[in-house]
Amino acid sequence: MKVQVVESVLKANDAIAATIRQQIQAAGVLALNFTSAPGSGKTTLLEKTITALGAENRCAVLVGDLQTTRDAERLADAAAQVVQINTGRGCHLSATQVSEGLAQLDLTGIRYLFIENVGNMVCPAGFDLGEALRVVLLSVPEGDDKVAKYPTLFQAADIILLNKVDLLAVLEFDRQRVHDDLSRINSRAELLEISAQTGDGLEQWLQWLRKQASDQSS
Amino acid sequence: MHEMFLANALLQQVLEIAGQHDLETVEEIEVEIGEGQHVDPEALAIGFEALSQDSLAAAAELRLTPVSLQARCRECETLFAPELLSFSCPSCRQADAEIIAGRDVILKSLSGPTRDPEETP
Numbered sequence: 001m002k003v004q005v006v007e008s009v010l011k012a013n014d015a016i017a018a019t020i021r022q023q024i025q026a027a028g029v030l031a032l033n034f035t036s037a038p039g040s041g042k043t044t045l046l047e048k049t050i051t052a053l054g055a056e057n058r059c060a061v062l063v064g065d066l067q068t069t070r071d072a073e074r075l076a077d078a079a080a081q082v083v084q085i086n087t088g089r090g091c092h093l094s095a096t097q098v099s100e101g102l103a104q105l106d107l108t109g110i111r112y113l114f115i116e117n118v119g120n121m122v123c124p125a126g127f128d129l130g131e132a133l134r135v136v137l138l139s140v141p142e143g144d145d146k147v148a149k150y151p152t153l154f155q156a157a158d159i160i161l162l163n164k165v166d167l168l169a170v171l172e173f174d175r176q177r178v179h180d181d182l183s184r185i186n187s188r189a190e191l192l193e194i195s196a197q198t199g200d201g202l203e204q205w206l207q208w209l210r211k212q213a214s215d216q217s218s
Numbered sequence: 219m220h221e222m223f224l225a226n227a228l229l230q231q232v233l234e235i236a237g238q239h240d241l242e243t244v245e246e247i248e249v250e251i252g253e254g255q256h257v258d259p260e261a262l263a264i265g266f267e268a269l270s271q272d273s274l275a276a277a278a279e280l281r282l283t284p285v286s287l288q289a290r291c292r293e294c295e296t297l298f299a300p301e302l303l304s305f306s307c308p309s310c311r312q313a314d315a316e317i318i319a320g321r322d323v324i325l326k327s328l329s330g331p332t333r334d335p336e337e338t339p
Contacts, residue, residue, distance in 0.1 A: 002329040003239050008322040009228045009249070091220055123220045126255050126321070148303060152254055155305050155315070184304040188292070188314040 020130025038119030225265030
């Protein structure tokens with residue numbers, strides 16, 4: 001007997017992601033999935049973002065790493081709630097893991113849910129976590145060719161943040177190449193240049209965030 | 219590793235469907251591997267073989283077919299096949315594309331003998 005199936009192997013993941021999406025939207029929360037290479041500055045960006053958003057915008061964070069609770073510890077002071085997900089050997093977060101993490105959060109009064117994915121420019125691109133928006137970080141020390149080298153990740157981004165621009169003075173980095181590659185891979189996503197460490201460009205990032213939150217509410 | 223995650227998800231899906239259709243064993247599994255998943259077919263096959271031992275799918279032949287990316291331009295609705303370096307629409311040149319095929323790993327079909335009803339306890 002031959003059974004025609006024609007279903008994604010990730011159907012189970014996608015179904016859970018859809019449930020997560022509904023749950024988060026019903027709670028009036030804006031959820032963002034942050035992806036990048038390891039060391040691009042996701043955690044520092046989240047620390048600065050949460051602090052700058054202020055007490056009136058309570059934030060919850062789900063952090064994914066293979067090992068350690070270091071990122072969750074760093075964010076514990078700034079965020080209203082933080083849950084660390086250790087994937088063990090998993091190279092990306094899955095919807096199941098996000099769902100389990102969400103079960104440990106109380107979304108009442110939360111404005112933003114930041115999901116910090118495992119540092120990896122390949123695998124996270126293929127997994128829906130139920131987020132509303134995808135943020136991709138790229139940082140100056142990684143080099144200017146990453147957009148072309150990892151097109152699937154950048155193609156799905158809603159916004160791209162070029163971080164560590166304070167290092168442009170000391171590193172060779174061709175910003176035009178990033179713009180050119182993005183124009184062929186994702187011309188829809190905004191590209192913002194920031195330095196999470198110095199705060200350069202942070203206000204534009206916050207304005208974008210606030211606008212997305214208010215667009216979602218309306 | 220990524221391929222192990224997918225191999226496990228595929229196995230669970232195969233076993234669930236085999237159970238629903240009362241298959242005695244699974245002899246053949248057809249899978250389409252979308253190029254957007256960046257999956258190494260050999261690694262997927264090895265992972266599946268390892269995970270499926272002692273299951274209904276232990277002796278299944280896994281047939282993997284690659285599928286190219288297909289996209290629809292959100293600006294002008296043109297359908298096109300993006301090459302991995304470019305998602306620019308050939309009509310309007312905007313790179314605002316929705317991937318409509320080649321993004322996923324898809325279980326296309328599975329086959330095997332059904333249980334003999336007289337043998338079912």
